[in-house]
Amino acid sequence: NAGVTQTPKFQVLKTGQSMTLQCAQDMNHEYMSWYRQDPGMGLRLIHYSVGAGITDQGEVPNGYNVSRSTTEDFPLRLLSAAPSQTSVYFCASSRAGLPGNEQFFGPGTRLTVL
Amino acid sequence: AQSVTQLDSQVPVFEEAPVELRCNYSSSVSVYLFWYVQYPNQGLQLLLKYLSGSTLVKGINGFEAEFNKSQTSFHLRKPSVHISDTAEYFCAVSEGRGSTLGRLYFGRGTQLTVWP
Numbered sequence: 001n002a003g004v005t006q007t008p009k010f011q012v013l014k015t016g017q018s019m020t021l022q023c024a025q026d027m028n029h030e031y032m033s034w035y036r037q038d039p040g041m042g043l044r045l046i047h048y049s050v051g052a053g054i055t056d057q058g059e060v061p062n063g064y065n066v067s068r069s070t071t072e073d074f075p076l077r078l079l080s081a082a083p084s085q086t087s088v089y090f091c092a093s094s095r096a097g098l099p100g101n102e103q104f105f106g107p108g109t110r111l112t113v114l
Numbered sequence: 115a116q117s118v119t120q121l122d123s124q125v126p127v128f129e130e131a132p133v134e135l136r137c138n139y140s141s142s143v144s145v146y147l148f149w150y151v152q153y154p155n156q157g158l159q160l161l162l163k164y165l166s167g168s169t170l171v172k173g174i175n176g177f178e179a180e181f182n183k184s185q186t187s188f189h190l191r192k193p194s195v196h197i198s199d200t201a202e203y204f205c206a207v208s209e210g211r212g213s214t215l216g217r218l219y220f221g222r223g224t225q226l227t228v229w230p
Contacts, residue, residue: 105157
């Protein structure tokens with residue numbers, strides 16, 4: 001199993017550009033989520049999904065869109081990048097149903113917006 | 115919604131010394147508690163978790179944590195650290211009921227630096 005994979009690992013964008021951060025998992029996990037990590041802020045939840053076709057907002061959703069058409073994939077879209085979106089982005093997945101289930105994290109995407 | 119407080123943003127310690135990383139969470143009827151570790155330029159890895167039962171939980175790499183319901187704390191300890199323990203440590207909480215079932219709330223992290 002590859003676990004949770006994220007592409008790209010690094011990305012530099014100009015203000016106003018759009019892009020999609022890819023996330024895939026091969027563990028058949030129902031629950032997937034996107035976090036951003038900023039120095040001194042820990043991880044903050046952007047969006048999450050409890051299954052294909054179901055998504056919901058986390059605590060910092062503005063400027064980001066998600067969709068979940070398959071169990072495996074959960075892409076994060078930046079429609080018009082801003083410097084405030086410079087961050088490290090992590091995707092995670094877990095089995096749904098039990099809150100004690102471990103979340104498995106991808107290696108992250110480091111995004112810089114100029 | 116939960117809030118998680120990690121009381122120390124940075125903890126420097128010498129090799130082979132004991133260490134405690136502190137974590138407090140806001141009160142809730144039922145919670146599940148986690149510690150994750152992040153090595154430089156890597157994703158997060160589960161260190162240990164408390165779901166129920168014994169309040170002392172043992173994890174990987176010699177770490178352990180104690181759940182204290184009355185003090186709403188879940189402090190992480192290791193009796194003797196190694197240089198390889200240098201990393202950032204995150205405390206996280208998941209609620210056992212309600213609309214946020216399964217969602218993880220993270221603290222801001224504690225950078226542990228072990229010096230030779």
